[in-house]
Amino acid sequence: MSGAWTLARGLLKNPLGALGLGLTLLVVLGGLLAPLIAPYDPLGQDILARLSGPSPRHWLGTDQFGRDVLSRILYGIRASLSVAGLSVIIALLIGGFLGVSAAYYGGLYDRLVMRVMDVFLAFPIILLAIGIIAMLGPNQWNTALAIGIVYTPIFARLVRGPTLVLRESEYVQAAQALGASTLRVMWRHLLPNLASVILVQSTLSLSTAILVEASLSFLGLGTQPPTPSLGLMLSEGRAYLTLSPWTSVFSGLAILVASLGFNLLGDVLRDALDPRLKGR
């Protein structure tokens, strides 16, 4: 716990770290507390106030059905963070396991696993995600699974290198000599040493996963209506762009803020956890 405090204080000393932490907190709290703080039902229609601009009643205006844009954005952030978060967890679990076990066992298994990862990395990210969604059918959870699969090789590669070094270290060999099981060695001795690279990569991956999710929803291949989704809101708002740009402008801004917050945080964390790298 004291480690987390030191890290947070280090982050706050850097203005960009403070900004990243602030934006991330804003977005995460906004998404988490959406049901409590959203001023209106995100699906509730106020036909008389369709396509109105920002006003004291509707801070960010209303959409083509008279739905409150601010409430929809808060719920949209909630959906976006759930999908992005789940996808990073999937990638971290599968990729982390594959990378650590490949390095740990080495040999043919290692070569085979990393070859398969190379194959997945050969696809342009969006295209592979689209392919997986085409198979499974477009909805929120399949989007999370698709992004998770696409990001798996990133985590596998990330942890493989350090594990190769750690495997040869004296304390891992000592643990093995004492008869610790492979799983115990991985969990107790390898994982804690990989925590900082995993933390940085997860934060940065969250940032890009938010963008990929928004892109897929924008194409109509992600979250399906009427569930509020930032990408979908941006897309739907375009039909009324000249009349009432609010929906598209604010939903896109929310995507930017969410992605920017995590990216700044990850960028500054990388410096804080690895003093050899200077932030440039």
Added chain:
Amino acid sequence: MLTYILRRFLDLVLVLFGVSVLVFLMIRLIPGDAVQIMLGANTEITPDRLQALREKLGLNKPLPVQYWDWLTGVLRGDLGQSVWTGAPIRDEILARLPLTLELTALSLILGVILSIPIGILTAYWRNSTGEYLVRLAAIAGVTVPSFWLGTLFIYLSFRLWPTFPTIGYVPLTQDPVGHFSRLLFPILALSLPLLAGLSRLLRSTLLDILNQDYIRTARAKGLSERIVLYKHALRNALIPLVTVVGIQAGYLFGGAIVVEQVFALPGMGRLIVGAINERNYPLVQGSILLVTAGFVFINLLVDLAYAYLDPRVEYA
């Protein structure tokens, strides 16, 4: 060098084989009966129609035979036929691909060209305010969604210059000016994230290089900063830029698919999304295969160019 090229080529064949297997399995791994899903999206399902479509797609044969038939077809340039129109998939893709490639290539060129002066200028702005602002701008640039930027461009140009054509497509041969003016905003929207990323990369490489001994020697012997920069530092700083261009091209292509939708451009984006909505799986399959194979080749070329440019790369 020759062994290096051969090795890389062997890698490429292996990766392409893996890609082909994955893409081939796409239709076969669809949960439930793919043929039923495909038919159900378009017509009434009858046993005859199911059987006919299954035979047409070759799904009634053993899996290895299916793969072999499919692969030999692909290698001959036959990607199969569109399920509903019966048109060759190759022709449908070739009709849409040039526009997306044009968007990708022009955005890549613009991003690379602009990143060089920006990377240099910001490398010489080294006080702490500069550090923070440059870094913030670079990260914000990388995270701004291109499809939002494109939407903002359309809105702003409507406000400021209502007659400027922003949406739709005009073939180059018909009206070159109209063609490029309609591609202007999509290209700007696509190249900004790239520009931000490349400028940051160039700046950080330049800063590393400008601290090295040979640069200090060059300065000590009285060379002007201009010559130090252009003759000694910049050339080396451009090498890392080359390595990321291949990967960035892949990202840009993905971005182009989305941005096309914003500007109603008839490229690969509309083709693939339309194919998914019609459950036209062979078309989705062919598009992914062709585009991915293209990028695998581009990345090979980039690697070879890098090995050629940087004598420190070992070919072993």
